Amino acid sequence: MDASVNSSVDLPGEKETELKPFSIWKLIGEDVACVFQRDPAARTRLEIITTYPGVHAILLYRMASRLWSKGWRYLPRLISYIGRIWTSIDIHPGATIGRRFFIDHGTGVVIGETAEVGDDVTLYHGVTLGGVSWNKGKRHPTLGDRVVVGAGAKILGPITVGQDARVGANSVVISPVSEGKTVVGIPGKVMQSSRVASEITDGIDLNHHLIPDPVAEAVNCLLERIRLLEQEVGVHGCLPGGKVPDDECDHCDAQPVCEPVVPVDLKKARA
Secondary structure (H helix, E strand, O other), X not given: OOOOXXXXXXXXXXOOOOEEEOOHHHHHHHHHHHHHHHOOOOXXXXXXXXXXXXXXXXXXXXXXXXXXXXXXXHHHHHHHHHHHHHHOOEEOOOOEEOOOOEEEOOOOOEEXXXXXXXXXXXXXXXOEEEOOOOOOOOOOOEEOOOOEXXXXXXXXOOXXXXXXXXXXXXXXXXXXXXXXXXXXXXXXXXXXXOOOOOOOOOOOOOOOOOOOOHHHHHHHHHHHHHHHHHHXXXXXXXXXXXXXXXXXXXXXXXXXXXXXXXXXXHHHHHO
16 A cells, blocks of 8 residues: 555565565555556656656655655645645645556545555546545545546545446545445446446556446436337327327437437336
């Protein structure tokens, strides 16, 4: 996890028997290297180090966190404050952040003091890992390994988002999310349907836009039921007494909604 905590050291051919803290420079090096995997716009290491605010924020966090773990308080907070002014990213030095952490763009990201973030996690701009209580103790969320959080999402309270989960853009998550699930909406709802298959076979799955839309699915279901009821009473379209397709309204601004991309087959659903 973080430079301030003990992490296991991989020993080829041997069982992990000794725990040692990762070097802060090793962690920062991994944070820089992982950008090439998750941002196709990245070209050179120099470009990443000098122009990526997300990398600047995590670099300052690593320094502040190391001091925080050694009992310092004011200096880590000062470093965090400087980082917020510099990058518009606010990471409390008391947070625990794992390896290969990536913040894309980064403006508006807030990570609270008791937040815990696993390895290979990706956050987009506007994400908040916040609390819902003024009580001391654990009050911020825990994110498992390989979690992807879309732009503007808010994850609030001491809840756990399981590894490999995805949070849709602008979602507000206030309940735990199981491993591998996708959550969208306000408040966030866990989708029970299987995730869209990704063509990526190696590395991080960044297709966080390929997620179901529960509101659209509900509207599509209602529209399909209306069509079935119209068939039962022998009418067609939205015009009174309509019998043929020409009776459909041709000047409605909601036409894209009335023509769902994937219509719901209620007969098969009942079967």
